[in-house]
Amino acid sequence: LAYFSDMRSARASCPQNYVLIAVACATVVGILFWSKPLSFDSPQTECVCKKEECPASLNITYVVNPLTNSTNSCPIHEYINMEPPRPNYMTGPRLTPLKKGQKSLVAIPVGSQSKANVDKLVKKFGLENYQFMLFHYDMTDWSDQSWYKDVISIRIVGRMKWWYMKRFVHPALAENYEYIFAIDEDSDPEYIEVPKFMDIIRKNKIGIGQPANHKDSQRAVHQITHQVLHKEPNVVGRWVTFVECGAFTFFSSEQWNACVWDFIQEDLTSGWGLDLFWHDFCKQKTGREVSAVIDRYPQVHRSFETADKSGKEGRPIYEPWPEIETYQRRFPGVARSQQLNLGLITD
Helix, strand or coil, X not given: XXXXXXXXXXXXCCCCCCCCEEEECCCCCCCCECCCCECCCCCCCCCCCCCCCCCCCCCCCCCEECCCCECCECCCCCCCCCCCCCCHHHECCCCCCCCCCCCEEEEEEECCCCXXXXXXXXXXXXXXXXXXXXXXXXXXXXXXXXXXHHCEEEEECCCCHHHHHHHHXXXXXXXXXXXXXXXXCCEECCCCCHHHHHHHHXXXXXXXXXXXXXXCCCCCCCHHHECCCCCCCCEEEEEECCCCCCCEEEEEHHHHHHHHHHHCCCCCCCCCCHHHHHHHHHHHHHCCCCEEEEEEEEEEECCCCCCEXXXXXXXCECCHHHHHHXXXXXXXXXXXXXXXEEEEEEC
């Protein structure tokens, strides 16, 4: 598993007058590996502690701004204990394993434009059955959100969703959850009825899926993901050979661990290429069709321009076409999706 590149510095403070600590890391060239995943056992607590005194139950945040090379103070409920080398108390899956099916994990990259919509997502899903993990790609303060103290916060500036997903949703963490959701900050869940949506997923044992794109979506490139209004009242969606890697993708934890996490490349972060190939890759791994689009409960994909090729204004940088070519080169035996409908899904 690739460790973080372009790290600079971080600072943490504690209300009990602990001494400030500063950690500096030179830019990492190449790929470094850690042996175990992060330990996320509970929401934020009241204190940021020095690394040698942090209990293993703390969830983890690393605050770093590689684009400006600046040192930032982290809010009281964010933790810094990811300096290499990784001590044993930072590693491993949840210290108190969840009962299978107790919760699902919802991971969302967040920035300055997205507070209102992310608030809508959190309240739509709720915190009782869903653990939220926010990936902060800028330095926006979210402490004004009433639910923020109850979510996992990870702040590493200037990265994109799949960069975080590869590093923080390790299989040892994912296995504690029923489903893994990777949702963009501009996915509007207005038409999604979460309990009924989940019933469809569970009943049909969908491994990789997404809600269809509503006609009001501003970004819906692939025709196969557009909502289909079925004449048959019991049809809720379609088995397909293509599920988009944004703006709202979900995975069973079994599917994530069996093939998806392996297929995500730590150095390819835009997601371009993932959705063109992961259907066939996972079909080869699991021996069955696993991909679906749910039409009954669509998303509205808004358009927040949060990444570009230049990295202007601190935005994450992506280079889509080279990444597609790289996936093709690395996985020559995996077929590119023809974006076909395979059959109907009923309720």
